[in-house]
Amino acid sequence: MTASVPLARGDEARHRKDETGAAQSPSDRAVRCAVGTLMATAPASAREAERILAAAAARACLPETVLAGAVLDAARGIPVPAGAERALRQAVRAARTPRPAPSSGPYLLPLREDAEKALGRHFEARLRLTAAPADREARGAFEDSLFTLCVLMGRPCPAEALHEAVQYTES
Template sequence: MTAELLASPRTDESGIPRAPGAVSESARSWAVGMLMATVPSPARLAEQALSTAAVQAGLSEIEVARAMVAGSRGTPIPAAIEEALNDAVRAARRPVGSRRSGSFLMPTRVDADRALTRFFDARVRLYAAPGDPGARRAVDDAVYTLCVLMAQPSPYEAVNEAVRYTAP
Protein backbone atom coordinates (compact mmCIF):
# COMPACT_ATOMS: atom_id res chain seq x y z
CA MET A 1 0.00 0.00 0.00
CA THR A 2 1.13 3.52 -0.66
CA ALA A 3 1.39 6.30 1.90
CA GLU A 4 -1.62 8.02 0.28
CA LEU A 5 -3.80 5.00 1.00
CA LEU A 6 -2.56 4.74 4.58
CA ALA A 7 -3.10 8.39 5.36
CA SER A 8 -6.51 9.29 6.70
CA PRO A 9 -8.01 12.78 6.73
CA ARG A 10 -6.76 13.08 10.30
CA THR A 11 -3.13 12.08 9.56
CA ASP A 12 -0.47 13.05 7.08
CA GLU A 13 1.63 10.67 5.00
CA SER A 14 3.91 9.82 7.94
CA GLY A 15 0.96 8.90 10.17
CA ILE A 16 1.36 12.03 12.33
CA PRO A 17 -2.04 13.43 13.31
CA ARG A 18 -2.94 16.76 11.76
CA ALA A 19 -3.92 19.36 14.28
CA PRO A 20 -5.12 22.91 13.80
CA GLY A 21 -3.99 25.90 15.94
CA ALA A 22 -5.07 25.26 19.53
CA VAL A 23 -4.66 21.50 19.22
CA SER A 24 -1.12 22.03 17.88
CA GLU A 25 -0.27 24.23 20.86
CA SER A 26 -1.74 21.58 23.15
CA ALA A 27 0.52 18.97 21.51
CA ARG A 28 3.50 21.29 22.02
CA SER A 29 2.61 21.75 25.71
CA TRP A 30 2.27 18.00 26.10
CA ALA A 31 5.65 17.43 24.42
CA VAL A 32 7.34 20.01 26.66
CA GLY A 33 5.79 18.35 29.71
CA MET A 34 7.05 14.95 28.63
CA LEU A 35 10.54 16.33 28.02
CA MET A 36 10.46 17.97 31.47
CA ALA A 37 9.74 14.58 33.01
CA THR A 38 12.22 12.74 30.78
CA VAL A 39 15.26 14.96 31.23
CA PRO A 40 14.20 16.00 34.13
CA SER A 41 14.34 19.74 33.63
CA PRO A 42 12.39 22.95 34.06
CA ALA A 43 10.08 24.06 31.25
CA ARG A 44 12.64 26.47 29.80
CA LEU A 45 15.20 23.68 29.24
CA ALA A 46 12.55 21.28 27.94
CA GLU A 47 11.42 23.93 25.44
CA GLN A 48 15.05 24.34 24.35
CA ALA A 49 15.34 20.56 23.91
CA LEU A 50 12.19 20.52 21.77
CA SER A 51 13.49 23.42 19.69
CA THR A 52 16.90 21.76 19.27
CA ALA A 53 15.28 18.49 18.18
CA ALA A 54 13.10 20.36 15.68
CA VAL A 55 16.08 22.16 14.16
CA GLN A 56 18.09 18.91 13.96
CA ALA A 57 15.16 17.08 12.32
CA GLY A 58 14.51 20.02 9.96
CA LEU A 59 10.91 20.37 11.15
CA SER A 60 8.84 22.80 13.19
CA GLU A 61 8.40 22.32 16.92
CA ILE A 62 4.70 21.58 16.32
CA GLU A 63 5.55 18.78 13.89
CA VAL A 64 7.96 17.21 16.38
CA ALA A 65 5.38 17.60 19.16
CA ARG A 66 2.69 15.97 17.03
CA ALA A 67 5.05 13.06 16.31
CA MET A 68 5.68 12.67 20.06
CA VAL A 69 1.93 12.62 20.77
CA ALA A 70 1.37 10.09 17.98
CA GLY A 71 4.25 8.01 19.35
CA SER A 72 2.63 7.92 22.78
CA ARG A 73 -0.45 6.46 21.10
CA GLY A 74 1.44 3.67 19.35
CA THR A 75 2.33 5.27 16.02
CA PRO A 76 6.05 4.81 15.35
CA ILE A 77 7.98 8.07 15.52
CA PRO A 78 9.93 8.74 12.31
CA ALA A 79 13.60 7.80 12.77
CA ALA A 80 14.92 11.31 12.11
CA ILE A 81 12.65 12.79 14.79
CA GLU A 82 13.45 10.04 17.29
CA GLU A 83 17.20 10.49 16.75
CA ALA A 84 16.90 14.27 17.11
CA LEU A 85 14.88 13.89 20.35
CA ASN A 86 17.39 11.41 21.78
CA ASP A 87 20.27 13.78 20.98
CA ALA A 88 18.42 16.73 22.53
CA VAL A 89 17.62 14.79 25.72
CA ARG A 90 21.25 13.61 26.04
CA ALA A 91 22.47 17.20 25.60
CA ALA A 92 19.97 18.49 28.19
CA ARG A 93 21.13 15.88 30.70
CA ARG A 94 24.80 16.77 30.26
CA PRO A 95 25.96 18.81 33.25
CA VAL A 96 27.21 22.29 32.52
CA GLY A 97 30.43 23.51 34.12
CA SER A 98 32.21 21.95 37.04
CA ARG A 99 30.50 19.66 39.49
CA ARG A 100 31.13 21.84 42.53
CA SER A 101 33.39 24.75 43.23
CA GLY A 102 34.45 26.04 46.60
CA SER A 103 33.15 24.97 49.95
CA PHE A 104 29.51 24.91 50.88
CA LEU A 105 27.23 23.46 53.49
CA MET A 106 25.23 20.38 52.63
CA PRO A 107 21.51 20.47 53.42
CA THR A 108 20.12 18.21 56.09
CA ARG A 109 19.03 14.84 54.78
CA VAL A 110 15.48 15.68 55.87
CA ASP A 111 15.49 18.85 53.71
CA ALA A 112 16.95 16.99 50.73
CA ASP A 113 14.40 14.19 51.14
CA ARG A 114 11.56 16.72 51.39
CA ALA A 115 12.75 18.46 48.20
CA LEU A 116 13.01 15.11 46.39
CA THR A 117 9.51 14.14 47.48
CA ARG A 118 8.20 17.49 46.25
CA PHE A 119 9.97 16.95 42.91
CA PHE A 120 8.61 13.42 42.40
CA ASP A 121 5.09 14.50 43.42
CA ALA A 122 5.29 17.39 40.93
CA ARG A 123 6.42 15.00 38.16
CA VAL A 124 3.45 12.72 38.85
CA ARG A 125 1.14 15.74 38.71
CA LEU A 126 2.71 16.85 35.42
CA TYR A 127 2.45 13.35 33.95
CA ALA A 128 -1.25 13.28 34.86
CA ALA A 129 -1.89 16.70 33.30
CA PRO A 130 0.89 17.60 30.80
CA GLY A 131 -0.84 20.78 29.64
CA ASP A 132 -1.43 22.18 33.14
CA PRO A 133 0.71 25.32 33.62
CA GLY A 134 0.50 24.91 37.40
CA ALA A 135 1.98 21.42 37.14
CA ARG A 136 4.80 22.74 34.95
CA ARG A 137 5.53 25.51 37.46
CA ALA A 138 5.55 22.99 40.30
CA VAL A 139 8.19 20.90 38.49
CA ASP A 140 10.20 24.06 37.72
CA ASP A 141 10.10 25.13 41.37
CA ALA A 142 11.02 21.68 42.66
CA VAL A 143 13.92 21.33 40.22
CA TYR A 144 15.21 24.79 41.07
CA THR A 145 15.08 23.96 44.78
CA LEU A 146 17.03 20.74 44.23
CA CYS A 147 19.67 22.52 42.13
CA VAL A 148 20.19 25.11 44.86
CA LEU A 149 20.16 22.58 47.72
CA MET A 150 22.56 20.20 46.04
CA ALA A 151 24.75 22.94 44.46
CA GLN A 152 24.33 21.45 40.99
CA PRO A 153 23.86 23.47 37.79
CA SER A 154 22.04 20.63 36.02
CA PRO A 155 18.61 19.39 37.12
CA TYR A 156 19.58 15.84 36.17
CA GLU A 157 22.70 15.96 38.37
CA ALA A 158 20.82 17.68 41.21
CA VAL A 159 18.22 14.91 41.33
CA ASN A 160 20.88 12.19 41.14
CA GLU A 161 22.97 13.88 43.82
CA ALA A 162 19.93 14.23 46.10
CA VAL A 163 18.98 10.59 45.60
CA ARG A 164 22.53 9.46 46.44
CA TYR A 165 22.69 11.84 49.42
CA THR A 166 19.42 10.66 50.95
CA ALA A 167 20.00 6.94 50.31
CA PRO A 168 20.28 4.95 53.56
Protein backbone atom coordinates (compact mmCIF):
# COMPACT_ATOMS: atom_id res chain seq x y z
CA MET A 1 0.00 0.00 0.00
CA THR A 2 1.43 3.37 -0.98
CA ALA A 3 0.79 6.63 0.82
CA SER A 4 1.79 10.20 0.03
CA VAL A 5 3.94 11.87 2.68
CA PRO A 6 4.97 15.55 2.53
CA LEU A 7 8.69 16.32 2.65
CA ALA A 8 10.16 17.64 5.89
CA ARG A 9 11.41 20.77 4.07
CA GLY A 10 7.89 21.74 3.02
CA ASP A 11 8.61 21.28 -0.70
CA GLU A 12 5.73 20.90 -3.11
CA ALA A 13 7.02 17.51 -4.27
CA ARG A 14 5.85 14.45 -2.40
CA HIS A 15 7.59 11.18 -1.69
CA ARG A 16 5.83 7.85 -1.72
CA LYS A 17 6.38 5.09 0.76
CA ASP A 18 6.28 1.52 -0.44
CA GLU A 19 5.12 -1.52 1.54
CA THR A 20 8.41 -1.63 3.48
CA GLY A 21 8.07 1.99 4.60
CA ALA A 22 11.12 3.22 2.65
CA ALA A 23 10.69 6.63 1.03
CA GLN A 24 11.13 6.77 -2.73
CA SER A 25 11.76 9.93 -4.68
CA PRO A 26 9.92 10.52 -7.97
CA SER A 27 13.19 9.97 -9.86
CA ASP A 28 13.64 6.52 -8.24
CA ARG A 29 10.11 5.58 -9.31
CA ALA A 30 10.81 6.83 -12.83
CA VAL A 31 13.93 4.68 -13.08
CA ARG A 32 12.06 1.61 -11.77
CA CYS A 33 9.19 2.19 -14.21
CA ALA A 34 11.64 2.70 -17.09
CA VAL A 35 13.42 -0.54 -16.19
CA GLY A 36 10.07 -2.34 -16.22
CA THR A 37 9.21 -0.82 -19.58
CA LEU A 38 12.57 -1.90 -21.00
CA MET A 39 12.07 -5.39 -19.58
CA ALA A 40 8.80 -5.67 -21.47
CA THR A 41 9.90 -4.08 -24.74
CA ALA A 42 13.51 -5.31 -25.11
CA PRO A 43 12.78 -8.18 -23.75
CA ALA A 44 15.37 -8.34 -21.01
CA SER A 45 15.82 -9.34 -17.40
CA ALA A 46 15.76 -6.64 -14.72
CA ARG A 47 19.54 -6.59 -14.51
CA GLU A 48 19.90 -6.35 -18.30
CA ALA A 49 17.29 -3.57 -18.44
CA GLU A 50 19.20 -1.62 -15.78
CA ARG A 51 22.39 -2.05 -17.81
CA ILE A 52 20.62 -0.93 -20.98
CA LEU A 53 19.31 2.19 -19.23
CA ALA A 54 22.75 2.99 -17.79
CA ALA A 55 24.50 2.43 -21.13
CA ALA A 56 21.97 4.56 -23.00
CA ALA A 57 22.28 7.34 -20.44
CA ALA A 58 26.07 7.30 -20.74
CA ARG A 59 25.85 7.24 -24.54
CA ALA A 60 23.42 10.20 -24.59
CA CYS A 61 25.39 12.06 -21.88
CA LEU A 62 22.24 12.31 -19.77
CA PRO A 63 21.51 11.37 -16.16
CA GLU A 64 19.67 8.07 -15.81
CA THR A 65 16.67 9.81 -14.28
CA VAL A 66 16.28 12.10 -17.31
CA LEU A 67 16.55 9.16 -19.71
CA ALA A 68 14.09 7.19 -17.55
CA GLY A 69 11.64 10.06 -17.90
CA ALA A 70 12.14 9.94 -21.68
CA VAL A 71 11.41 6.19 -21.71
CA LEU A 72 8.19 6.79 -19.78
CA ASP A 73 7.24 9.67 -22.11
CA ALA A 74 7.77 7.39 -25.11
CA ALA A 75 5.50 4.78 -23.52
CA ARG A 76 2.82 7.48 -23.18
CA GLY A 77 3.19 8.54 -26.81
CA ILE A 78 5.04 11.78 -26.08
CA PRO A 79 7.88 12.48 -28.55
CA VAL A 80 11.36 11.80 -27.21
CA PRO A 81 14.50 13.74 -28.21
CA ALA A 82 16.24 12.05 -31.12
CA GLY A 83 19.54 11.68 -29.23
CA ALA A 84 17.89 9.85 -26.33
CA GLU A 85 15.94 7.57 -28.64
CA ARG A 86 19.06 6.79 -30.70
CA ALA A 87 21.05 6.01 -27.55
CA LEU A 88 18.32 3.66 -26.30
CA ARG A 89 18.11 1.84 -29.61
CA GLN A 90 21.89 1.39 -29.72
CA ALA A 91 21.99 0.16 -26.12
CA VAL A 92 19.21 -2.37 -26.78
CA ARG A 93 20.94 -3.54 -29.96
CA ALA A 94 24.24 -3.92 -28.11
CA ALA A 95 22.53 -5.92 -25.36
CA ARG A 96 20.93 -8.26 -27.91
CA THR A 97 24.12 -8.84 -29.88
CA PRO A 98 25.81 -12.02 -28.68
CA ARG A 99 29.38 -11.57 -27.59
CA PRO A 100 31.95 -13.91 -29.05
CA ALA A 101 33.43 -16.40 -26.65
CA PRO A 102 36.83 -15.33 -25.39
CA SER A 103 39.57 -17.27 -27.06
CA SER A 104 42.50 -16.09 -25.02
CA GLY A 105 45.40 -18.39 -25.58
CA PRO A 106 45.43 -22.11 -26.17
CA TYR A 107 42.95 -24.24 -24.32
CA LEU A 108 42.73 -27.98 -23.86
CA LEU A 109 40.60 -29.99 -26.23
CA PRO A 110 39.27 -33.44 -25.41
CA LEU A 111 40.41 -36.56 -27.15
CA ARG A 112 38.65 -36.86 -30.49
CA GLU A 113 37.30 -40.31 -29.47
CA ASP A 114 35.73 -38.82 -26.31
CA ALA A 115 34.05 -36.08 -28.32
CA GLU A 116 32.74 -38.65 -30.82
CA LYS A 117 31.33 -40.83 -28.00
CA ALA A 118 29.67 -37.83 -26.37
CA LEU A 119 28.15 -36.78 -29.70
CA GLY A 120 26.90 -40.33 -30.30
CA ARG A 121 25.26 -40.42 -26.85
CA HIS A 122 23.71 -37.00 -27.52
CA PHE A 123 22.20 -38.02 -30.85
CA GLU A 124 20.88 -41.28 -29.37
CA ALA A 125 19.32 -39.38 -26.46
CA ARG A 126 17.78 -36.88 -28.88
CA LEU A 127 16.22 -39.71 -30.89
CA ARG A 128 14.86 -41.30 -27.68
CA LEU A 129 13.39 -37.98 -26.58
CA THR A 130 11.85 -37.35 -29.99
CA ALA A 131 10.23 -40.79 -29.92
CA ALA A 132 8.87 -40.37 -26.38
CA PRO A 133 8.65 -36.68 -25.35
CA ALA A 134 6.90 -37.49 -22.05
CA ASP A 135 9.55 -39.99 -20.92
CA ARG A 136 11.46 -38.56 -17.95
CA GLU A 137 14.43 -40.87 -18.45
CA ALA A 138 14.75 -39.79 -22.08
CA ARG A 139 14.62 -36.12 -21.01
CA GLY A 140 17.24 -36.74 -18.33
CA ALA A 141 19.54 -38.56 -20.76
CA PHE A 142 19.19 -35.73 -23.27
CA GLU A 143 19.99 -33.05 -20.68
CA ASP A 144 22.92 -35.09 -19.38
CA SER A 145 24.33 -35.43 -22.87
CA LEU A 146 24.10 -31.67 -23.40
CA PHE A 147 25.79 -31.01 -20.07
CA THR A 148 28.56 -33.46 -20.98
CA LEU A 149 29.14 -31.68 -24.28
CA CYS A 150 29.26 -28.29 -22.53
CA VAL A 151 31.87 -29.51 -20.06
CA LEU A 152 33.85 -31.42 -22.67
CA MET A 153 34.05 -28.51 -25.12
CA GLY A 154 34.37 -25.80 -22.45
CA ARG A 155 31.32 -23.84 -23.60
CA PRO A 156 28.50 -22.53 -21.38
CA CYS A 157 25.87 -22.67 -24.13
CA PRO A 158 24.67 -26.13 -25.28
CA ALA A 159 24.20 -24.97 -28.88
CA GLU A 160 27.78 -23.66 -29.01
CA ALA A 161 29.11 -26.83 -27.39
CA LEU A 162 27.24 -29.04 -29.86
CA HIS A 163 28.41 -26.97 -32.82
CA GLU A 164 32.00 -26.98 -31.66
CA ALA A 165 31.95 -30.72 -30.95
CA VAL A 166 30.64 -31.46 -34.45
CA GLN A 167 33.26 -29.15 -36.00
CA TYR A 168 36.00 -30.70 -33.88
CA THR A 169 35.13 -34.29 -34.77
CA GLU A 170 34.74 -33.55 -38.48
CA SER A 171 38.08 -31.76 -38.81
